[in-house]
Amino acid sequence: MPIYLLHLASTHADFHIPELETLAKIECVHYRWIKPSCVRQSLDLQEPSVAHSQSEKPVYPINHTNATTLNPFLLVELEDDLSAARWIRRSIFCKGIYELYGFSETFDSLHDYLSKLPSPPWLAYQKKTSYKFTFETFGTRRTMEEQLSIINDFGYMGLEGLVSMKHPECIFTLLENRSKDIEGPKMYFGRWCGGSSRDAIDKFDLKRRNYIGITSFDAELSLITAQMAMAMPGKLVYDPFAGTGSFLYTCSYFGAFTMGSDIDGRQMRGKGRKSIRSNFTQYQLANSFVDVFTGDVTNCPLRQNFLVDAIVCDPPYGVRAGAKKIAKSSSGSSSPSQSTSDSTSTSHYPKLEQYQISDMVFDLICFAAMHLVDYGRLVLWLPTITEEYSIEDIPRHPCLSLIFNSVQPFTHWSRRLLTFERLPRSETNHVPSEVFEKSLKTPSHHDFRKKYFMGARRTASPFI
Ligand SMILES: C[S@@+](CC[C@H](N)C(=O)[O-])C[C@H]1O[C@@H](n2cnc3c(N)ncnc32)[C@H](O)[C@@H]1O
Structure with missing residues (x-):
């Protein structure tokens, strides 16, 4: 050859x-x-x-x-x-x-x-x-x-x-x-x-994008996220932390149908004529955009048997975007009785509570195990504290196999792009979901926000 x-x-x-x-x-x-x-x-x-x-x-x-x-x-x-x-x-x-x-x-x-x-x-x-x-x-x-x-x-x-x-x-x-x-x-x-x-890096450059927010993701790395998700024609890709939609555009660029959700609907709706939808129009990709909806990934309204080919996400680190989830009522369910709206109103605004990124990552991989097709991919950005990181910080699930773990180093912290593949159900059907428990070791991304700001103070020049 x-x-x-x-x-x-x-x-x-x-x-x-x-x-x-x-x-x-x-x-x-x-x-x-x-x-x-x-x-x-x-x-x-x-x-x-x-x-x-x-x-x-x-x-x-x-x-x-x-x-x-x-x-x-x-x-x-x-x-x-x-x-x-x-x-x-x-x-x-x-x-x-x-x-x-x-x-x-x-x-x-x-x-x-x-x-x-x-x-x-x-x-x-x-x-x-x-x-x-x-x-x-x-x-x-x-x-x-x-x-x-x-x-x-x-x-x-x-x-x-x-x-x-x-x-x-x-x-x-x-x-x-x-x-x-x-x-x-x-x-x-x-x-x-x-x-x-x-040249697609230039096409998706944030400086030229119609609608962006503080959480919009860099073009080159959004493209690689779509690549690792194997986004292509005929595939459906879902981002449960869609924010301003950075991964949706790049996955659609490679031909996939895309959908997203976010606990904060304002991010996706944008303002005036600027929104995720207007960006899809700008990129001439509107035909591959399914839709977005407001929803908490821990209380996701998708049916249990709703399957997607890939899940891509950049969960909140608590630095720019905060991690929140719908608070449970005293009965244990996320109940409308927690609503802050009065009884005459038809709107229901559930109470939100703080969410540890380590808990969120654990919930996310359980979600992926349920909603990915066999051999589908979960592509997830995970922040880590460089000095504390060890391979045990990577979340594990008996139905998912970690196939790639790439690092983007910054000063005292790094961002890892983890790619998991859903094992075929014929091999994992015997694994009861209850056997899956969190690792006993506290991962380095636990309390990430606090460590991030402590590290930033340590590395900052005393003259700044
Ligand atoms: C780092 S941002 C994602 C940014 C996105 N990739 C973009 O291009 O703008 C994380 C997003 O997760 C959302 N979020 C936080 N907690 C959530 C939850 N429990 N369920 C769904 N979305 C959540 C935040 O509102 C925020 O928009």
Whole structure:
């Protein structure tokens, strides 16, 4: 199988592999990760050239303090160009994919290798194909003069087609990594096979959104939330903490029908002509918007057998949006007798009480276990206190399996994107719901608001 090169974004590195694995599942693409050290450079990369099979996940250098990658290039074996293009066409963190022609430490050794290939892979494009050369650099910049002189050094390729800067049939790309302390290849050369959906980050930029609020979620990470939920045509995705609807737009962008709810109806209704609905119109996605309703996730009016393909959510941390739930009456039910309205009014406003985020997360996973289809996904953002976090903080449920756990670090706290998959009911029907109890350990997100502000005071400069 030919070898391809993935060019990834340098930020949010911890999310890259989960995204690629999810996309491979969505697009039914079979791939095998390759380490550069396993490719025999002396042979044509088109021939079986991988010395040892390496299919485990790549551990590519990541600066974990800010989850940036020091090496945005990954090698992978794929069936053909079509699989390569299909794999990354809806990716947010991949910038492009290339058929790999060669890689090396220096320009000289790269040219030496390419010019001696017995059957150069560009032969098919040598005679009549229009083409251009492009550069992708990381940790360096190349002036136009430098780029031209580097292109001229590829004269041995013997390309006879027309150069077309606007609509070339073939794009040859040199990708260079000059970041410090990086081991392995510094430059790669290949043929562009497909682009991604990274421009959607711009489309959903909050600065351009008609209606936003203080809880609106960053565009890039809203898109990755939709990605992990496997939002796609024919699927129904639900956000029970919809707020201003950030995840609904991105899930609909990937083709899913979306619905949401929130305990606070004002967030969803917006003001005047600005609301979740007006945003759907702005994005020309109104046809995939089901609706929103006001409701407490702990007293959700959805029928027990109402199933959705995915649940996406950013529960309140108590910092910007408070966690609340409908208070129970003395009889134990959330009863209208708690109403603050007088007896002549037809409106009923139940009393609300404070809700610990740790309790909310526990209730949420029970809710997901009930309302997700088999293999459906719960995609949940969980705040954690960096120093206190341990894997035991991750909520567990016998019907849900944790498949990805990616971190976005801040100063003293982090946000984790947890992706769970609903196990098939045929395997979990014997598990009685009563056996599921909260972990005895208090998780680090317990009392998050208090710890968040204590930590902020500790890390703040004394001069502020
Ligand atoms: C962090 S915000 C979500 C923001 C949302 N992703 C957006 O794009 O604006 C959390 C939301 O949860 C809502 N909320 C708090 N407690 C709730 C509950 N018990 N049931 C449903 N929603 C709740 C809050 O009103 C708030 O809008």
